[in-house]
Amino acid sequence: MAGAAARITKIAEEVLGAPLPIRVRAWDHSVAGPPDAPALVIRNRRALRRLLFKPGELGLARAWVAGDLDIEGDLFQALDTMASLVWERGEDPDAPAGRVSKALAAVRSLSRPELRGAAKEMLRLAGLPIPPAPPAEEVTRRHGPLHTLRRDKEAISHHYDVGNRFYELVLGPSMVYSCAYWPTADATLEEAQRDKLDLICRKLDLREGQRLLDVGCGWGSMVLHAAREYGVRAVGITLSEEQAAYARKRVADAGLTDQVEIRVQDYREVKDGPYDAISSIGMAEHVGRKRYAEYAADLHALLVPGGRLLNHQIGRRPLLDEEAYQVDEFIDRYVFPDGELAPVGRTVAQLEEAGFEARDVEAIREHYALTLRAWVANLERHWDEAVRLTSPGRARVWRLYMAASAVSFERNRIGVNQVLAVRTPDSGRSGVPLRTRVWQG
Incomplete structure (x- = not known):
């Protein structure tokens, strides 16, 4: 045979x-x-x-x-x-x-x-038609209705509480887990991540003494950059206990404890506004369709009149029948439980429905493909240690997820967009310059 x-x-x-x-x-x-x-x-x-x-x-x-x-x-x-x-x-x-x-x-x-x-x-x-058991890394049981406080915390823990050392191997010294902003394709990942953080600070027009809220702050890179380079007082919130502990140590090591606070807190629980600016970088994908209007309204209410939101979010291609949208099975079972993507047009519409004025949308899809390829290279370079820190299955999940995502960005199956939105006051004076792309330099 x-x-x-x-x-x-x-x-x-x-x-x-x-x-x-x-x-x-x-x-x-x-x-x-x-x-x-x-x-x-x-x-x-x-x-x-x-x-x-x-x-x-x-x-x-x-x-x-x-x-x-x-x-x-x-x-x-x-x-x-x-x-x-x-x-x-x-x-x-x-x-x-x-x-x-x-x-x-x-x-x-x-x-x-x-x-x-x-x-x-x-x-x-x-061979014998016996269904094999799913690998141990698969999410099988979930508690309660979709996108409750408890279920969202469980989903975030599955993805982010893998171990800070593992993320150090993948992300590199910047510890930024979102799309970088590449000056050239041959720049370093650290240069591109620093440029992304600075781009967001400039879009938000941050000034010394202002209050910044970073929603989904990760390991604290955005609040550290904004406090150190722009003199703001920053609050970073995350649902991951491991992220928060790591970010607090970074803040202390930088001598910025008087300027930066890290909280384990859901965005729905933040009640100490107003803030002058809000950054949400790679967090809104976790919010979900049914909660997005609430998310947008909550952030709008937390801003001063004239305050700015920078919403940095992965988007998918629109469907003729949006009700036919299905969450990617591999991503849902192994990577981001309960994560959902929306077309950028729907994101902008929901922000405006909450009262924001959308002032700029910048698509940076190709930048994410470069970022993911750099992360895959980091993982492959440190493969043995990554396996030791997690498991062979978990390391394989990450390699496939990041490589497949890079291909999806390259093929325009998904994109990533920075939406600058303003809580424009009744006077109509948004404070945005006449030429909005002045931050390009």
Whole structure:
């Protein structure tokens, strides 16, 4: 009989109705497919069972996290090649990604006569039809309704309380976990992150003695930069106990405890306004559609008249039917539980519905692809230590999540936008300069 790789390739091409664009290397050491392409390494039969029991992205993700699948060659190239087959379904159920999931489901159920031969062969290759248990890193149980204070804190803890040392390995000295702002593609990550923080400070027009609230402050980089470089009094809030402890130490080490306060607090619990400016950098993705109007209204109420909000947020492409939007299964189960993305137009509309005046929108999608590639390089450089600090599965989650996200930004599946919004006073004087892009320098 032919090797497992050739048999798997033949099954895949029957399912797709087209040649498979990557090589396959199977557990029996057989290889099939284009010789110059990256290889999908199928380490065992369990990988096939995962695809049969969870056709599509979740089955692939579970196999990757468990170590049943791997990529040989350029991970970014492999993910780019596979993107249209697995992820880019959009609203078209007959797009390749939709066909793959539907065909695998049909293979398992033997429901389509034209795929019956492929189905039987797949089942023979997969072995006993027992659903494998999900990897331990998967979020399985969640408590209470979506986006309550308790459930949001649990979701944040899953993602951020992985260990500060792990994040140091990935993020580097800047300890900024959001899209950098690259002066050139060959700049350092630290230079690009500093430029991003300074860009936000300039957009907010920060002045000495003003009060700044940083919502989702992470490890304190924004409040430290704003206090040190612009002389503001800053409050940073996070739901992660580990982040808060780390940020407080950084503040103390910098001698800024009189200017900077770090709290473990939800944005809905902040009652000590008004603030002159608010930054929300990579936090609003956790808010959710049902809570976004409340989020916008709460931040509006916390600002002085004329105060500015800089909302830095990942956005997705709009759908013709927004009710058809589904959260990415891999991201929801392994990375950001309960995270939701919205199109930038909806974000701007909801901010304005809350009373803000949107004064500037800057799309920096390509900057996030560069940032993620730098984080992946950091992780790969420190791979053994990252595995020791967490687990092989958790490190694999992060490598796949960041690499796949980089490809998604590069292919314009998702973007990231900085929205500058003002609580414009009744006088109509926003305080924004006539030429709004003066902060570009």
